[in-house]
Structure formats: structure tokens, C-alpha cells
Amino acid sequence: MRRIVLAFVLLAACAGGGAGETTTTTTSLPATTTTVSETTSTAPPPDCPAAPYELTVLPAGVGDGEFDSTVEPDVWTSVAGTNTTFVPRSDDTVAIALIRGTLPAVEWPAERGEVSVDGTRGVAGPHPDGTWVAGWFEEPGERCDQYTMVFYPPWNPADVEQVLAGMNRVGG
Numbered sequence: 001m002r003r004i005v006l007a008f009v010l011l012a013a014c015a016g017g018g019a020g021e022t023t024t025t026t027t028s029l030p031a032t033t034t035t036v037s038e039t040t041s042t043a044p045p046p047d048c049p050a051a052p053y054e055l056t057v058l059p060a061g062v063g064d065g066e067f068d069s070t071v072e073p074d075v076w077t078s079v080a081g082t083n084t085t086f087v088p089r090s091d092d093t094v095a096i097a098l099i100r101g102t103l104p105a106v107e108w109p110a111e112r113g114e115v116s117v118d119g120t121r122g123v124a125g126p127h128p129d130g131t132w133v134a135g136w137f138e139e140p141g142e143r144c145d146q147y148t149m150v151f152y153p154p155w156n157p158a159d160v161e162q163v164l165a166g167m168n169r170v171g172g
Contacts, residue, residue: 048081064090098147
């Protein structure tokens with residue numbers, strides 16, 4: 001019993017202070033400094049050169065027109081640092097956009113098939129927005145080795161296949 005009383009006395013002494021007193025403990029953490037050894041930039045990447053392909057097979061009415069104004073960028077052609085070659089229709093609308101410097105920027109949920117572009121494997125298929133889209137890359141797979149080709153409606157699937165099959169790489 002004597003030990004229990006002694007324990008209570010010891011506990012009361014350690015609690016210390018009277019009613020209404022508050023004890024505050026402050027802990028200081030050492031200051032840390034972070035240095036950045038490199039600077040970052042939001043500048044767009046440099047433009048890729050034009051796609052080194054020749055379109056040897058085009059359906060009637062494609063490749064005959066001219067654009068009398070600037071073509072407005074869209075989801076396919078607005079990627080910074082790319083180089084887009086537009087192919088007109090005879091009514092001066094865009095038939096094809098051949099884009100160097102990016103793979104298709106938009107996932108398309110429709111079925112895709114494998115195609116060959118001058119011996120290089122790629123994929124092509126319809127997109128819900130009405131376009132047909134193809135994408136491929138060449139070794140070593142750098143940014144400017146990536147290609148997207150957009151066929152703006154209307155297009156017959158067989159014509160899309162013929163255009164892709166009839167492409168020839170001409171350097172670059």
C-alpha cells in the first residue's frame with residue numbers, strides 16, 4: 001500500500017504546476033534549402049523538317065487544288081514543333097494532312113488495322129470525328145521520326161489504303 005501512495009505522490013509532483021497553467025514545447029527544425037541545377041523552359045520544341053514522303057497514288061480530285069488562305073490548325077495539326085504538309089482537294093478544302101513530329105494525338109476507339117508505309121509498319125483506322133487516321137514511326141524513334149496522316153472526309157477506306165500503300169520515302 002505504501003508503494004501505491006508513493007507512486008501517486010510521485011505522479012502528482014511530475015504533473016507539477018497549479019490549475020490553469022499551460023506548458024508549451026517548441027521544436028525547431030533545421031532549415032533546408034533546395035537548389036535547381038538546371039533551368040527549364042516552356043519554349044516549344046524546334047520544328048521538324050517536312051515529311052520526306054511522296055504521295056504517288058491519289059484519288060481523282062485530290063491534290064489538284066490550291067489553298068488561298070492559311071489552314072486553321074485542329075486537334076491533329078496543332079502540336080507544337082511539328083511540320084504539316086496539307087494536300088488540297090479540287091474544291092480547295094483539305095483532303096490530307098501529313099504531320100511529321102508526332103504520333104496521333106488523340107486515341108481513337110474505332111477499329112484499327114495494320115498498314116505499310118514504304119515498308120514501315122503502322123496503324124490506320126476511322127475516327128469518330130469522320131476522319132481516317134494513320135500513325136507510324138521510323139527508327140530510331142526520335143520525335144521527328146514520328147508521323148500522323150489525317151484523311152479529312154469524305155474518304156473511301158479503299159482509297160485510304162491505296163494512298164498509304166503508294167507512299168515513297170524520298171530522303172530526309
